[in-house]
Amino acid sequence: MTLRRQLLLLALSALVLPWAAWRALVQMEGLLRQGQQQALEATAEAVARSLALRPALLPPAAPAVPLHALAQAPRLDARNEDWGEAAGPLVTDPAVPGLGFAFGQYNERLWLQAQVRDETPARGESHWPADLAIDALLAELETSQGPLVLRLAARAEGPFSVAGADGGALPLRVEAAWRETAGGYAVEAVLPQGVRLHGLRLVQVDGDGQGGKTERASARHRPYRPSPALARDWAALLPPGVRGRVLDAHGWVLAEGGALAPDASREGGTGLGRRLLYRALLRAAAVAPALPPATPRRDDRPERLAAAEGALASRWRLDPRGTRLLLSTAMPVRVDGEVRAVLLLERSNAETLLLADRAAAHLLGLTLLAFLASAGLAFLFATRLSARIRRLRDAAEQALDRSGEVRRFPVSAARDEVGDLSRSFSRLLEEIAAYTGYLRSLASKLSHELHTPLAIVRSSLDNLDLSALPAEARPYLGRARDGVERMAQLVRSMSEATRIEQAIAAAEHEDFDLARLVAEVGEGYRALLAPRRLELALPTALPFRGSPELVVQALDKLIDNARGFTPEAGRVAITLRRVGRQAWLEVENTGPLLPEAMRQRLFDSLVSLRERSRDAEGAVHLGFGLHVVKLVAAAHGGEAEAGNLPDGSGVVFRLRLPLP
Numbered sequence: 001m002t003l004r005r006q007l008l009l010l011a012l013s014a015l016v017l018p019w020a021a022w023r024a025l026v027q028m029e030g031l032l033r034q035g036q037q038q039a040l041e042a043t044a045e046a047v048a049r050s051l052a053l054r055p056a057l058l059p060p061a062a063p064a065v066p067l068h069a070l071a072q073a074p075r076l077d078a079r080n081e082d083w084g085e086a087a088g089p090l091v092t093d094p095a096v097p098g099l100g101f102a103f104g105q106y107n108e109r110l111w112l113q114a115q116v117r118d119e120t121p122a123r124g125e126s127h128w129p130a131d132l133a134i135d136a137l138l139a140e141l142e143t144s145q146g147p148l149v150l151r152l153a154a155r156a157e158g159p160f161s162v163a164g165a166d167g168g169a170l171p172l173r174v175e176a177a178w179r180e181t182a183g184g185y186a187v188e189a190v191l192p193q194g195v196r197l198h199g200l201r202l203v204q205v206d207g208d209g210q211g212g213k214t215e216r217a218s219a220r221h222r223p224y225r226p227s228p229a230l231a232r233d234w235a236a237l238l239p240p241g242v243r244g245r246v247l248d249a250h251g252w253v254l255a256e257g258g259a260l261a262p263d264a265s266r267e268g269g270t271g272l273g274r275r276l277l278y279r280a281l282l283r284a285a286a287v288a289p290a291l292p293p294a295t296p297r298r299d300d301r302p303e304r305l306a307a308a309e310g311a312l313a314s315r316w317r318l319d320p321r322g323t324r325l326l327l328s329t330a331m332p333v334r335v336d337g338e339v340r341a342v343l344l345l346e347r348s349n350a351e352t353l354l355l356a357d358r359a360a361a362h363l364l365g366l367t368l369l370a371f372l373a374s375a376g377l378a379f380l381f382a383t384r385l386s387a388r389i390r391r392l393r394d395a396a397e398q399a400l401d402r403s404g405e406v407r408r409f410p411v412s413a414a415r416d417e418v419g420d421l422s423r424s425f426s427r428l429l430e431e432i433a434a435y436t437g438y439l440r441s442l443a444s445k446l447s448h449e450l451h452t453p454l455a456i457v458r459s460s461l462d463n464l465d466l467s468a469l470p471a472e473a474r475p476y477l478g479r480a481r482d483g484v485e486r487m488a489q490l491v492r493s494m495s496e497a498t499r500i501e502q503a504i505a506a507a508e509h510e511d512f513d514l515a516r517l518v519a520e521v522g523e524g525y526r527a528l529l530a531p532r533r534l535e536l537a538l539p540t541a542l543p544f545r546g547s548p549e550l551v552v553q554a555l556d557k558l559i560d561n562a563r564g565f566t567p568e569a570g571r572v573a574i575t576l577r578r579v580g581r582q583a584w585l586e587v588e589n590t591g592p593l594l595p596e597a598m599r600q601r602l603f604d605s606l607v608s609l610r611e612r613s614r615d616a617e618g619a620v621h622l623g624f625g626l627h628v629v630k631l632v633a634a635a636h637g638g639e640a641e642a643g644n645l646p647d648g649s650g651v652v653f654r655l656r657l658p659l660p
Helices: 003-052 081-087 228-237 272-284 302-308 350-397 417-466 471-506 514-529 548-565 625-635
Strands: 064-069 091-093 096-106 109-117 136-143 146-152 158-161 175-180 184-190 197-207 213-217 222-224 243-247 253-258 313-318 325-335 338-348 510-513 533-537 543-546 571-579 582-590 639-644 650-658
Touching: 003 228, 003 313, 003 325, 003 338, 003 350, 081 096, 096 197, 096 213, 109 136, 109 197, 146 175, 146 184, 197 222, 228 243, 228 253, 302 313, 302 325, 302 338, 350 417, 417 471, 471 625, 510 514, 514 533, 514 543, 514 548, 514 571, 514 582, 543 548, 548 571, 548 582, 548 625, 548 650, 625 639, 625 650
Parallel strands: 064 096, 064 222, 533 571
Antiparallel strands: 091 096, 096 109, 109 184, 136 146, 136 197, 158 175, 175 184, 197 213, 243 253, 243 338, 313 325, 325 338, 510 543, 571 582, 582 650, 639 650
């Protein structure tokens, strides 16, 4: 990855800002809901205290039983399906665990339903003598007509006659029905119109079928009805946006009032973004499982059950009909330390959602701007830094020209690491330029300084040759002359190398046909290479821009090198071809292969593989020809390389020159 992309990737770490803003928003919404819960609990406590100051509006002290207002007259069949919502659950008494009962009123008539669990059936008629061990239910009623005891018993399902406690007749006509159930029996009875109930106690008589019986009596319950004053006055205590109910200890609704605030997520002007925000906030909130829809007359949610036991309870739930949360708080209403009713208040988190919406608009907007600003600044910084590094790279690549001269390196005035690097490069190139200049002038200085000592040595050897030397000294004189000639050739080669490098650097380039040039000079090599065979493989034309003289000079060096290593029966081939955007000029010859260790050094100066470092005419060979080939290739922007032929028959030298 480039530096700019790396810094851009690093700038993406600023995405943690929107994430942190979102987490802060979720936490803020949670704190707002916590504040709402505390406020609703305080409201519930205040309303519960107000209700406790008017105990006459509340159900009587326990034990008490609600007297339900029936929507229609039930069918007298000992079934409770036609009792509506008052059908259940039935009131139970700890003293009679197998008995459940309920009272209802329709058109000034009182209805009683009871379900009894009985595992030892011993059925009998209610008008039989009371001392018989049969299954029966005794209802001890305190009515407006005075005390009344109903003996409810039957041998078979259907209507039956109700008798008194001893099986005798009653002072008024009571209708009843009996029904067998899977675990016992059910009884339904109705009192005459105009009889009012003030209290009751139920006694379960359980015959064991063997002449014995057991009696279990409930506590004396007081019936009660919802107070009209409670339903009329208490709702004024509720603040706006709060819906409330007053429930008795059994969960039946005594009064209700108030209304929830409108669901902001369902308003017509709510956009998609706001709805998505609300849903995301709701998913992040910890809420209780949803409840089935509550009935208008009863509420059995867990917080109500906890409040009936005397504890304050609150829960958040998802509104099944909207995108919001509903908070319900149940507060016990105590009178003289006894729970007489339960106050249940509800409100939505509409206010917190609106506040969170406004906060999200500002917070997420600010974090987005911060992210864009940081990412933009990082991108600009990365662009500027990468541009400076590219300029430094381009300057380093152009620090040396084709001739090897060191150019002036631009120095940055910046005081950062990139500026320090440019100044270090500048100092390094200055030292390289000084050392290169010293090396360039070294050859000419040495050749100039060695001329005089060589002339002295040569003249001294000539004088010794004219003098009478012993025969055994003559070989040493010949060796001395060979050494002097080699040193003289070395001095001349160094002078020639300096001139060639200067000539290559000063050569002018022009447009010409490279194929035609190689064809013209190639025919002249046949006589030079004879008796060796010369092969030419050239295209019809190949436009090229460069120095024809330098190309011919490099080709001369390659042919001279091939002539020195190719046997007389061997072959030399000159090939020119176009490969992509390059021209490949190759000289192949049969003969010995190149040593692997010398492939990278062949084009260095003063490196030769010829035996005794002499050429075909026996002259001293200093290994400068292939170095000239390398200089010519570099002057044209190309490169020179050497390798063995794939079939192992010889070697190939190749110039790769760029085409215009």
